[in-house]
Amino acid sequence: MIRKTIFSITRRRLGALALGSVLSATLPFSAYAELGEPEKDELKFGFIKLTDMAPLAVAYENGYFEDEGLYVTLEAQANWKVLLDGVIDGQLDGAHMLAGQPLAATIGFGTKAHIVTPFSMDLNGNGITVSNAVWKEMKKNIPHEDGKPVHPIKADYLKPVVDKYIDEGKPFNMGMVFPVSTHNYELRYWLAAGGIHPGYYAPHKGDISGQIDAEALLSVTPPPQMPATLEAGTIYGYCVGEPWNQQAVFKGIGVPVITDYEIWKNNPEKVFGMNKAFTEKYPNTSIRVVKALLRAAKWLDENDNANRPEAVEILSRSEYVGADYDVIANSMTGTFEYEKGDKREIPDFNVFFRYNATYPYYSDAIWYLTQMRRWGQISEPKSDDWYFEVAKSVYRPDIYQAAAEALIEEGEMKASEFPSFASETGFKPAQTEFIDGKVFDGSQPNTYLEQFPIGLKGDEVVK
Amino acid sequence: MLSRISSKSFIEGLLLPAVGIFIFLLVWQFAANRIDTSLGQFPGPVEVWEQVENLGAEHTREREKEVAFYERQDTRNAKKLAKNPDADIKIRPYTGKPTFIDQIFTSLVTVAAGFLIANLIAIPLGIVCGLSAGMYKAMNPIIQIFKPVSPLAWLPLVTMVVSATYTAEDPMLEKAFLNSAITVALCCLWPTLINTTVGVASIDKDLVNVSRVMALSPMVHVRKIVIPAAIPMIFTGLRLSLATGWMVLIAAEMLAQNPGLGKFVWDEFQNGSSNSLGRIMVAVLAIGLIGFMLDRLMLTLQKRASWDKTAVLR
Numbered sequence: 001m002i003r004k005t006i007f008s009i010t011r012r013r014l015g016a017l018a019l020g021s022v023l024s025a026t027l028p029f030s031a032y033a034e035l036g037e038p039e040k041d042e043l044k045f046g047f048i049k050l051t052d053m054a055p056l057a058v059a060y061e062n063g064y065f066e067d068e069g070l071y072v073t074l075e076a077q078a079n080w081k082v083l084l085d086g087v088i089d090g091q092l093d094g095a096h097m098l099a100g101q102p103l104a105a106t107i108g109f110g111t112k113a114h115i116v117t118p119f120s121m122d123l124n125g126n127g128i129t130v131s132n133a134v135w136k137e138m139k140k141n142i143p144h145e146d147g148k149p150v151h152p153i154k155a156d157y158l159k160p161v162v163d164k165y166i167d168e169g170k171p172f173n174m175g176m177v178f179p180v181s182t183h184n185y186e187l188r189y190w191l192a193a194g195g196i197h198p199g200y201y202a203p204h205k206g207d208i209s210g211q212i213d214a215e216a217l218l219s220v221t222p223p224p225q226m227p228a229t230l231e232a233g234t235i236y237g238y239c240v241g242e243p244w245n246q247q248a249v250f251k252g253i254g255v256p257v258i259t260d261y262e263i264w265k266n267n268p269e270k271v272f273g274m275n276k277a278f279t280e281k282y283p284n285t286s287i288r289v290v291k292a293l294l295r296a297a298k299w300l301d302e303n304d305n306a307n308r309p310e311a312v313e314i315l316s317r318s319e320y321v322g323a324d325y326d327v328i329a330n331s332m333t334g335t336f337e338y339e340k341g342d343k344r345e346i347p348d349f350n351v352f353f354r355y356n357a358t359y360p361y362y363s364d365a366i367w368y369l370t371q372m373r374r375w376g377q378i379s380e381p382k383s384d385d386w387y388f389e390v391a392k393s394v395y396r397p398d399i400y401q402a403a404a405e406a407l408i409e410e411g412e413m414k415a416s417e418f419p420s421f422a423s424e425t426g427f428k429p430a431q432t433e434f435i436d437g438k439v440f441d442g443s444q445p446n447t448y449l450e451q452f453p454i455g456l457k458g459d460e461v462v463k
Numbered sequence: 464m465l466s467r468i469s470s471k472s473f474i475e476g477l478l479l480p481a482v483g484i485f486i487f488l489l490v491w492q493f494a495a496n497r498i499d500t501s502l503g504q505f506p507g508p509v510e511v512w513e514q515v516e517n518l519g520a521e522h523t524r525e526r527e528k529e530v531a532f533y534e535r536q537d538t539r540n541a542k543k544l545a546k547n548p549d550a551d552i553k554i555r556p557y558t559g560k561p562t563f564i565d566q567i568f569t570s571l572v573t574v575a576a577g578f579l580i581a582n583l584i585a586i587p588l589g590i591v592c593g594l595s596a597g598m599y600k601a602m603n604p605i606i607q608i609f610k611p612v613s614p615l616a617w618l619p620l621v622t623m624v625v626s627a628t629y630t631a632e633d634p635m636l637e638k639a640f641l642n643s644a645i646t647v648a649l650c651c652l653w654p655t656l657i658n659t660t661v662g663v664a665s666i667d668k669d670l671v672n673v674s675r676v677m678a679l680s681p682m683v684h685v686r687k688i689v690i691p692a693a694i695p696m697i698f699t700g701l702r703l704s705l706a707t708g709w710m711v712l713i714a715a716e717m718l719a720q721n722p723g724l725g726k727f728v729w730d731e732f733q734n735g736s737s738n739s740l741g742r743i744m745v746a747v748l749a750i751g752l753i754g755f756m757l758d759r760l761m762l763t764l765q766k767r768a769s770w771d772k773t774a775v776l777r
Contacts (some may be wrong), residue, residue: 071536
């Protein structure tokens with residue numbers, strides 16, 4: 001069980017090592033079979049320049065990958081499409097992905113390929129920003145308390161603005177980052193909850209613009225270009241991850257009106273995606289990758305985010321996110337600035353480990369699938385069983401569990417830090433904290449869809 | 464000593480370029496102060512020089528990290544051997560990020576590869592087209608159609624074809640490298656091809672007649688008469704090709720995220736930090752300077768290769 005080589009010796013790691021060897025000495029006949037050497041040890045992972053790639057950067061910089069005998073190269077990708085293609089054709093061994101990407105690829109919306117995810121990278125972390133002009137109009141409708149707008153701000157207050165644009169015959173354009181991105185679904189959720197129709201997709205008719213019947217027209221803009229596109233007046237608002245909402249505040253070109261934490265408290269965000277063939281061919285490697293990522297995620301949340309300033313420094317390096325330290329720190333250290341000067345505490349703005357954030361819950365997958373169905377990306381009605389089957393073929397708690405158990409065995413982590421694997425079903429209890437007060441129960445996807453006044457449900461198909 | 468330098472060559476050789484650069488820097492600084500972007504003020508010469516220093520320091524830091532990486536790896540391998548003397552020990556290359564200077568070398572190697580591929584095709588084909596009017600007529604439409612195609616149009620095709628056909632388990636060359644090199648080759652083969660054709664076709668009739676009288680075999684005719692006579696035109700083509708290739712490469716790297724200076728520029732744009740524009744400007748200047756040096760290099764080669772040492776080259 002000699003598995004660690006100590007380079008930068010810290011007391012904590014020394015302690016962990018000592019504990020690990022004691023445990024392995026006293027438990028020689030553990031039920032857990034020792035994890036073998038990685039089958040492939042030179043790996044290349046892709047990421048997009050967003051703060052939620054942090055677990056990858058931390059696992060690299062803190063030497064967690066090397067502790068697993070993995071020699072990992074991290075490479076920034078131009079956009080989500082290039083990244084997905086890289087994982088599919090094997091140029092990348094894995095990547096920081098939008099949760100919708102492995103699911104959409106597996107069911108064949110967009111590119112068809114079987115991508116799986118054994119690790120969920122974070123909760124929350126996005127925001128919706130509108131231009132100064134739209135904010136000025138919206139603000140008139142929003143109730144105030146102590147001179148500040150009351151949060152969360154619903155899309156109900158945006159509705160009159162959109163209606164005015166429609167009356168004047170002007171399209172109300174908004175940006176999101178990718179058709180199957182969390183951002184697309186969050187923006188749609190927020191708009192629809194406020195009575196604004198974000199439009200349907202109809203892939204069976206060859207329509208993948210997602211603007212059928214739309215009142216607000218959503219289109220794809222890459223994250224770093226959002227502020228510039230907003231400034232240019234091409235779009236009037238957008239939904240994007242950090243630091244691109246705070247950037248708009250810094251530059252005075254827009255106002256973030258709501259964070260995704262307020263749309264759906266502790267919603268699942270990015271995942272780590274790998275080709276299914278890769279995980280089958282290199283099982284030890286896959287488990288070791290997840291081990292390293294788990295340690296990184298834990299480090300990010302440890303002691304009430306005590307390591308966050310250090311994480312921000314890592315992320316601000318040009319090879320990772322590369323934005324200014326102050327801009328990244330704004331959201332990563334537990335605050336969020338709305339209208340300039342209106343800085344509020346959101347300690348859970350971006351969660352990496354707490355609340356079992358890393359566990360790949362089937363119910364998270366099912367929520368994404370319901371949204372694909374709701375907006376017509378899945379054009380035909382599907383049975384509940386179909387949702388469960390897709391979730392099970394893409395989300396891989398088995399790999400996660402093997403990694404977690406190895407870490408527990410080594411004394412690196414405690415069993416209490418994970419869901420109890422013996423009884424875990426992969427379904428979170430019904431979640432209630434949505435901005436529109438609806439309830440999501442992952443075990444009843446079709447019933448869930450029935451609740452929404454806007455969106456496909458039952459047998460409906462976009463004609 | 465100074466009196467021996469004629470005042471005319473002093474003015475032309477040093478003073479005028481210096482004045483040109485000075486005025487350019489002034490205009491640049493003046494304009495930069497007036498452009499506010501969403502990433503902060505546009506960088507002037509001073510900010511750019513700061514970034515040059517930063518990039519240099521980053522390079523040094525990265526090299527130190529590289530040394531540490533190999534030391535850690537040695538320790539790890541030693542432990543592995545101690546545990547199991549038969550263990551399979553490999554030395555893995557450094558996994559850290561390529562620095563600005565690394566990216567310059569990557570781009571140079573890629574452009575050299577693309578340029579080489581292009582010329583292996585263009586020069587022989589150009590000679591054939593120049594010698595045979597029929598061949599030229601057959602080739603001409605294809606040359607004219609493909610010549611103006613942008614690298615941005617070739618790149619998706621090249622990427623897909625390389626991905627589909629180059630499927631070695633442990634490839635010797637990176638796919639990304641092949642994609643860039645082939646795209647460069649596709650775009651920069653035309654100037655050499657056309658110039659070689661014209662050069663070969665317009666050889667002095669006297670030379671051709673000499674060859675005929677001496678009854679030289681076709682191979683000897685090409686080697687002794689055609690190539691030497693066409694060298695100036697071929698080199699003109701090569702210089703144009705290399706310039707095109709260098710320009711195309713940066714675009715290809717930006718678009719496909721292939722390693723090199725183009726990727727450096729794109730990454731910095733994506734970073735959106737307040738240093739980004741300054742760093743991109745450093746890259747722009749480096750790209751320009753390298754392009755200039757490549758052209759000088761070809762000119763030197765041309766002087767060496769050309770038999771007519773009196774020809775004026777510029």
